[in-house]
Amino acid sequence: MIFTEFRFLAFFLLVFGVHWALSSQRARKAWLLLCSYAFYAAWDGRLLSLIVASTAVDWVAAARIGGSGDARVRRRWLVTSLVVNLGLLATFKYLGFFTESAAELLRWLGFRADLPVLELVLPVGISFYTFQSLSYTLDVHGGRLERSRSPLDFALFVSFFPQLVAGPIVRAVDFLPQLGVRRRLEEVRFRPLLVLFLAGFFKKAVVSDNVAPACDAFFANPGAYDLAGTWFHMALFSLQLYGDFSGYSDMAIACAGMLGYTLRPNFDFPYLASDLTDFWRRWHMSLGTWMRDYLYRPLRARWTAAWGPLAAVVTTMFLGGLWHGAAWHFVAWGLLHGAGLVVVHAWTRGRVAEVGVLRRLVGTAVTYAFVTWSMLFFRAETIGDAWSLTRRAFGGGAPGPRTPGWPALAIVAGLAVAHVLASRRVLARAVERAPDWAFATACGAAFPVLFAAMNGAVQPFIYFQF
Amino acid sequence: MRRRLVRCLALAAAAFAASTWALRTALPPFDLPGTSIKLEALREPASGEPFDTVMLGTSRTWYALDPAAFDAAVARHGGRSRTFNLGVQGQAAMGCWQTLARLADDPPPGLRWVLLDPEALFRSLRDRQPLSRGTIGWHFPHATWVLLRLVSHADATWIEKAEAGSRHLHSFLYNLLNVGLAAEPIRAALGAAEPPPPERRYRGQADDGFVPMRGRAAHFSPGQPSWARLQRRRDQLREDPAYEDTLSDEGREYFEAIIALVESMGAVPVFVCGPSINSHEELIDAHAKGVVPHLLRLDRSDLHPGLYANDARFDHSYVNEVGARRYSEALGELFAELQRELGGP
Numbered sequence: 001m002i003f004t005e006f007r008f009l010a011f012f013l014l015v016f017g018v019h020w021a022l023s024s025q026r027a028r029k030a031w032l033l034l035c036s037y038a039f040y041a042a043w044d045g046r047l048l049s050l051i052v053a054s055t056a057v058d059w060v061a062a063a064r065i066g067g068s069g070d071a072r073v074r075r076r077w078l079v080t081s082l083v084v085n086l087g088l089l090a091t092f093k094y095l096g097f098f099t100e101s102a103a104e105l106l107r108w109l110g111f112r113a114d115l116p117v118l119e120l121v122l123p124v125g126i127s128f129y130t131f132q133s134l135s136y137t138l139d140v141h142g143g144r145l146e147r148s149r150s151p152l153d154f155a156l157f158v159s160f161f162p163q164l165v166a167g168p169i170v171r172a173v174d175f176l177p178q179l180g181v182r183r184r185l186e187e188v189r190f191r192p193l194l195v196l197f198l199a200g201f202f203k204k205a206v207v208s209d210n211v212a213p214a215c216d217a218f219f220a221n222p223g224a225y226d227l228a229g230t231w232f233h234m235a236l237f238s239l240q241l242y243g244d245f246s247g248y249s250d251m252a253i254a255c256a257g258m259l260g261y262t263l264r265p266n267f268d269f270p271y272l273a274s275d276l277t278d279f280w281r282r283w284h285m286s287l288g289t290w291m292r293d294y295l296y297r298p299l300r301a302r303w304t305a306a307w308g309p310l311a312a313v314v315t316t317m318f319l320g321g322l323w324h325g326a327a328w329h330f331v332a333w334g335l336l337h338g339a340g341l342v343v344v345h346a347w348t349r350g351r352v353a354e355v356g357v358l359r360r361l362v363g364t365a366v367t368y369a370f371v372t373w374s375m376l377f378f379r380a381e382t383i384g385d386a387w388s389l390t391r392r393a394f395g396g397g398a399p400g401p402r403t404p405g406w407p408a409l410a411i412v413a414g415l416a417v418a419h420v421l422a423s424r425r426v427l428a429r430a431v432e433r434a435p436d437w438a439f440a441t442a443c444g445a446a447f448p449v450l451f452a453a454m455n456g457a458v459q460p461f462i463y464f465q466f
Numbered sequence: 467m468r469r470r471l472v473r474c475l476a477l478a479a480a481a482f483a484a485s486t487w488a489l490r491t492a493l494p495p496f497d498l499p500g501t502s503i504k505l506e507a508l509r510e511p512a513s514g515e516p517f518d519t520v521m522l523g524t525s526r527t528w529y530a531l532d533p534a535a536f537d538a539a540v541a542r543h544g545g546r547s548r549t550f551n552l553g554v555q556g557q558a559a560m561g562c563w564q565t566l567a568r569l570a571d572d573p574p575p576g577l578r579w580v581l582l583d584p585e586a587l588f589r590s591l592r593d594r595q596p597l598s599r600g601t602i603g604w605h606f607p608h609a610t611w612v613l614l615r616l617v618s619h620a621d622a623t624w625i626e627k628a629e630a631g632s633r634h635l636h637s638f639l640y641n642l643l644n645v646g647l648a649a650e651p652i653r654a655a656l657g658a659a660e661p662p663p664p665e666r667r668y669r670g671q672a673d674d675g676f677v678p679m680r681g682r683a684a685h686f687s688p689g690q691p692s693w694a695r696l697q698r699r700r701d702q703l704r705e706d707p708a709y710e711d712t713l714s715d716e717g718r719e720y721f722e723a724i725i726a727l728v729e730s731m732g733a734v735p736v737f738v739c740g741p742s743i744n745s746h747e748e749l750i751d752a753h754a755k756g757v758v759p760h761l762l763r764l765d766r767s768d769l770h771p772g773l774y775a776n777d778a779r780f781d782h783s784y785v786n787e788v789g790a791r792r793y794s795e796a797l798g799e800l801f802a803e804l805q806r807e808l809g810g811p
Contacts, residue, residue, distance in 0.1 A: 006639050007632065210649055214656040236656070407655035440474035444481030448643060452489050455653075456602070456646025 001042040003251045004205040004454065011039070012255060015161075019259055025182040029156050032259065036161035040124070043165075047123040050088060055158045057084045058133045059151055062140040066147030074141060081137040085130045092123055097326035125165030127323055131290055133158045136172040138294055145173050153179045162255040166248050168266040168286035175261070183260030193257040194443055195431050199422075200250030201450055207415065208243030209455035211236050214408075219379060222389055224400040230393050231372075232404040235412065237379055238372045242271065245284070269423040271371070274355065274363040275348070276340045279371060287323070291316050310345065314338035324378070329386055333377040340370060486643060493647040496603040498554050500668035501565055504675050508550045509574045512673035516576040519549040520569075522562045523583035526742050528553030530785050532794040533674040539798025545805040547579065547798075551675035559584040559720065560604035560613070566727045567606075573731040580728040581762075581801070583738040586745055602645075605638040608723065616716045678787040679780040696782070697767035697774045700745070713751040721752050725759075736804065739765040741773040741785065741793060762800040770796055 001008050015035045022028045041048050061081040065074045090098075103114070136157070139145035148154045157175050218225060218233035225233060249266035256263045266286050273279035280288050299312035314335065321334015355363065373393060380386035391397055421427065431439065494502075508517055521531050533549035540547045557565060562584055617630045640646070670676045721737075728735035737758050739746045746765060753761040767774040773796065778789030785793055 006636055206649075206652075210652045211656060213653055217657075402657070405655070405657060408657055411652070411655055436470065436474050437477055440477040441481040444478030445485040447482055448485040448489055452493060452644045452646070452648040453652060454646060455649050456640065 001039060003248060003255075004201060004209075011035075016258060020185050025179075026152070028182075029152050029179060032161070033152065033156045033159065036156065036159040036164060039161040040159065040164060043124045050092075050123050050126065051129060051159055054085060054088060054130060054133050055155050057081060058137050058158070059148075059154050062137050062147045062154075065137065065141050078137060078141045081134065085134045089126060089130050092126055094322075094326045101328075128167050128169055129158055129164060131287075131323075132169050132171075135169075135290065135294065139172055145176075148172070148176050150179075160256070160261070162252040162259075163263060166245070166252070167284075168249055168252065168263055169290050170263060170286070171290075174264065178261050188258060188260055190258065191431060191439060192428070193254045195428070196250050196257075197254035198443070198446055198450065200247040200252075200254060201454075202247070203243040203250065204247030205454035206450060208240045208247060210453075211240045211243070212455070215240050215379075219389075222392055222400075223397065225392075225402045226399040227393075227395060229400070229403045230389075232408070232412070234372045234376065234393065237375055238271070238368075239412070239415065241375060241378070242267075269419065271368050271419065272364055272423055273367050274360050275367055276337065276344045276370065277348075279367055280337070280341070287320070291320055291323075295319060310342050313341050313345070317341065329377050329380055329383050332383050332386070333374055336374045336377060340374075489644045489647070493644055495568075496641060496647070498556050498561060498565075498603050501554050501557070501568075503665055503668040504550075504552055504554065505565075505568060507669045507673055507675060508552060508569075509572065512669075515548055516574060517548050517550040517674075518576050519547040519579040519581065520552050520574075520577065521549065521581035521583070521738070522557065522565060523553045523738070523740070524558050524561075524585060525553060525555040526585070526740055526784060527551065527583050528555065528675070529677060529679045529780070530740065530790050530793045531797070532676050532678065532790050534672060534676075535791050535794035536798040536801070539795040540802045540805070543799050543802035545798075545802030547801065547805075549674065551670065553675070558586070560609045563609055563720070563724060563727075564604045564606060566724060570727050570731050573733075577731055577733050579736060579801075580731070580733045581736045581738050581797075582724065582728075583740045584724075584746075584749060585740075585742065586748075602637045602640045605634065605641045607638070610634055610638040612716045612719055616714065619714060619716070676790075678790050679784050680787055694767055694771070694774045694776070697741075700765075701767060711751065712747045713755060713757065714748070717748040717752060718757055721749075721757050734760070734808070736760045736762060736801070738797065739763045741765060741767075741770065741789075742783065760804055762797060762804065764793065764796055764800075772796075 001011060015032070018031055019028050022031060037048055037051075040051065058081050061077040064077040068074055068077075106112075136145070136148075136154070140147050148157075153176055156179060157170070157172055160170070160175070163170055215233060215237045218229075218236070222230065222233075246267040253263045253265065264286065266284060268282040268285065270279050270283035273282050296312050296316040299315055300309055303309075303311055315338075317334045317338030318331060319334070320337070321331045324330045324333070373390065376389045376393070377383065377386040380389060388397075434442070508520060511517060521527060523531075528551060531549075531551045531553065533551055536549050537547050552565065554561065554565070562582055566580070566582075613634050614631055617627050617634065620627060620630070622630075667677065668675070725735045735758075737749055737753070737760065739749060739761065741764050749758065749761065750763075752758040764770050764773060772778060772792045773785065773789060778785055778792055780786040780789070
């Protein structure tokens with residue numbers, strides 16, 4: 001069930017209506033848990049058992065960790081949680097990749113290697129809910145969080161449907177306390193939430209899905225494009241990816257908000273970042289902070305030598321790349337960003353200084369160009385493909401005849417202007433000031449326009465595969 | 467507070483309806499690829515007299531009915547026709563209904579005969595193409611209502627019925643709310659849309675809507691039953707008593723609606739069973755019960771072996787150029803007979 005499908009809208013209206021009609025907080029939570037499981041089962045009911053297993057193991061592990069003063073017992077249960085969660089992730093997401101890579105390595109070394117490859121279904125959103133559930137046991141073990149006394153609360157935290165399959169990755173420390181408070185419908189500020197939902201719908205269904213065929217055509221036959229066409233389509237892919245993921249996040253945050261729960265923002269206009277460090281503070285923020293807190297900081301604390309911080313950055317980004325997909329081109333993408341962060345760190349010497357407008361503009365342009373180029377490694381099927389596209393992007397290979405037309409450039413320029421205006425909260429301020437009747441009329445009129453402009457063939461979210 | 471909320475909701479609903487309606491009038495209608503081009507070619511012939519006969523159906527009709535061969539055969543057997551092939555890819559029973567409705571909005575002058583091969587009326591509950599433009603295209607209220615009732619009477623579990631029903635309702639909403647109608651120009655501006663296929667592909671070389679499947683005869687692998695054997699098996703099934711009384715209330719409603727539309731244009735409806743492996747049992751039963759007055763049958767391999775010979779087939783679905791000529795001549799002969807029965811061309 002995709003957020004831009006009518007059946008999701010119908011599903012959400014039902015969830016919303018019953019949720020607010022129930023008076024007891026416990027009943028509301030039970031209802032949301034039931035709906036969350038139904039939402040996930042709409043993809044594949046069999047895979048629901050993985051979420052339930054992950055939830056049960058982490059619930060028991062955290063209870064044992066929280067209930068024991070013995071460091072060895074606490075450690076043993078933490079290891080159990082890590083092994084089960086990462087084991088599920090490794091089995092379903094990485095087993096085939098590691099087996100194939102090992103077979104290739106053996107063949108390269110001259111051995112005969114026909115290793116059996118298991119064709120397992122990749123459970124939707126497994127990387128998201130595994131990290132989310134894992135952060136709970138890590139926080140309880142680290143003393144940053146009290147263990148939850150309610151299995152219902154914990155199960156809902158792991159499976160809360162708005163962010164279950166593609167994030168944002170929610171922290172227990174942010175979400176569990178909210179479950180203890182009974183909200184009133186009057187407390188929900190619907191106006192910004194509706195605008196956020198509409199904005200997310202626009203980004204995903206109108207921008208990303210309509211840009212997707214042009215990107216597919218380019219990546220299927222890059223030789224048909226000249227240099228301008230190559231960079232234009234690289235920029236289009238950056239639009240597609242951003243629209244897809246940030247659109248999903250916006251809709252997830254809006255849906256959760258309408259049910260009375262606050263999720264942290266996941267994107268903050270990342271293409272306006274002034275350098276790569278700034279980019280990672282704005283792009284997929286919930287993953288960035290997760291990796292910072294549970295990978296980078298522990299590694300940095302352990303590696304105290306001069307090279308420690310840089311090695312920690314590269315290792316974190318290597319694992320970040322692998323988190324996105326079980327393929328070497330994702331690893332290469334992560335390592336490129338790791339290397340980029342090292343360069344930025346060396347350039348700025350780790351200082352955050354105020355910079356002038358011109359330097360900021362140049363920084364933004366260079367960062368965007370780097371991010372857009374690195375996305376070739378994200379999108380290409382293999383590192384070889386990405387490298388050959390890179391050569392084309394820098395003038396290698398015979399240029400093809402196709403060049404971007406003025407209408408295409410005008411559309412992209414319009415979107416860029418809208419992006420800058422949105423970052424300055426121009427629309428948000430107008431929405432806040434508008435009288436009720438004007439807001440209701442504008443919202444009512446906007447939906448059909450979005451429906452007409454959306455790609456009629458619903459495209460799955462790119463981040464579902466992660 | 468509550469009154470303010472109700473007022474806002476009412477305003478939003480009114481704006482939603484007005485915006486939807488405005489977009490509906492401003493945007494082009496849903497179109498199975500080629501339908502608009504073919505309708506225009508039918509209404510305004512490139513040369514010669516206006517068309518007085520039109521045949522609707524799927525791509526099996528598009529690639530099979532050669533109007534020149536058909537008209538010549540009609541003339542040889544004492545009849546008269548000038549025919550246009552309005553076969554369109556994916557235009558099965560419900561698609562024909564929608565195209566007929568569009569035709570009836572502005573009927574071509576002089577139209578006298580409407581031939582129609584609807585193939586299977588209702589294919590399968592498991593037909594999982596709810597979002598294809600073809601499926602969305604024919605979802606208008608009457609067709610959706612008929613289909614939902616057909617689904618509810620299908621021999622299936624309630625889960626299968628619920629799935630199929632919700633797919634049709636979903637597609638109906640897509641159509642009602644103009645989903646995706648403005649997206650094509652955006653994708654075209656971005657350079658993503660496929661270049662539009664040449665008009666000639668739909669109008670045909672002779673501007674009569676016919677495009678032959680050229681080139682090759684069917685090839686059946688040793689383990690695969692030949693076309694003629696498949697056809698014989700279907701003929702045997704037809705003799706099964708279970709195949710009698712197959713016309714449902716919804717099927718009756720469908721045929722009556724089609725006939726009323728054709729008659730509203732002052733034309734005579736003529737149904738056709740083409741030489742395909744798709745079953746036509748509801749149509750045959752509708753004819754037996756007098757719902758469908760005129761039915762031309764070419765679906766018996768024992769009566770029309772030439773249409774089922776391997777040299778006439780492109781594959782299991784389509785006839786090749788040889789098959790198209792044989793089909794058009796055989797149909798022309800039956801049509802001329804019908805014209806005579808009805809008192810001349």
